[in-house]
Amino acid sequence: MLQLTKPCRQKTPLLRIGFWLTEAFDLYALANALEPLRQANQMAGRSICEWQILSLEGQNLNASNGIATATSRLDQAQPLDVLILCCGENLRARADHQSLLQQLCRWAVQPIGLGAMGNAGWLLAQIGALDGYRCSLPEPDPLAQPGRFNDLTPVAAPFCVDRQRLTCVGPQAVQGLMHELLAQTHGRGLVLRMKQHAARQARPLLPMHNAHPKLQAALALMNDHLTNMLGIDELAESMGISRRHLERLFKRNLGCSPSRHYLDLRLQQARQLLQAGKHPMSDVASQCGFISLQHFFRCYRHYFGAHPRDERAPSPHPRFLTA
Incomplete structure (x- = not known):
């Protein structure tokens, strides 16, 4: 060591x-x-x-x-x-x-x-x-x-x-x-x-026309409910399948759980809103289904490796080359 x-x-x-x-x-x-x-x-x-x-x-x-x-x-x-x-x-x-x-x-x-x-x-x-x-x-x-x-x-x-x-x-x-x-x-x-x-960021998009119809429907529901989130059990019930079956579809096709993908969608939407610069940070968190700013900050940093405010303000220029 x-x-x-x-x-x-x-x-x-x-x-x-x-x-x-x-x-x-x-x-x-x-x-x-x-x-x-x-x-x-x-x-x-x-x-x-x-x-x-x-x-x-x-x-x-x-x-x-x-x-x-x-x-x-x-x-x-x-x-x-x-x-x-x-x-x-x-x-x-x-x-x-x-x-x-x-x-x-x-x-x-x-x-x-x-x-x-x-x-x-x-x-x-x-x-x-x-x-x-x-x-x-x-x-x-x-x-x-x-x-x-x-x-x-x-x-x-x-x-x-x-x-x-x-x-x-x-x-x-x-x-x-x-x-x-x-x-x-x-x-x-x-x-x-x-x-x-890095693995999540490098994951390729799934061609929707090749996806299982139930998975396509679940993804569409997720995109329509980024603010008022649906529970995973609600999603499965809407598809007419069991939660277990829904989880298998996500794991097989997207390599993650439904809740993980749902969170990814919300964070990606949050990033777009932040970069647009038209909404206060608290509104961005609320619109993307986060119940508190602290939870939003923690999830955002873990996913993107940066604080949400970094999307709006340029990084400082310290004496050393840092990032």
């Missing part, structure tokens, strides 16, 4: 991460790392993660696809809990290779987590920062000296967090690495809610 320093735990509940970039860094890997942090902030309803984009000189860097990204100087970074290196290919051929290794050696002895994405993990191995730690690394550099990394303990997994070291095999494994880091610092319940939310 990642062990944050005692002062960090006492001073702030934030998880503070620095992403150390080099020229031609992998933008896909960086995006896969940032998105879970943004989602975690939204799901929590407050900033529980902060991140900084860093480089040795603090200049604009071009990703491997040519997109320019602004960075801050690494030696001027705000306090960090974790520093993660994100590089490009051909690390050994870089002109600043030795300077990079020297800086890594300095950071390896700091009381923070130190990680690397993909091939950058071999730089940690080269300075001995992974000795005695379990790690996940991609295929080794064919030019590496045989036996040089005998002290490594590789694991057959796409990512690994072992105490103060974080590694992953490539850009697609980065998201799993960040989920594990969030789980160890903020609890696995948060990550589970994030995954459930």
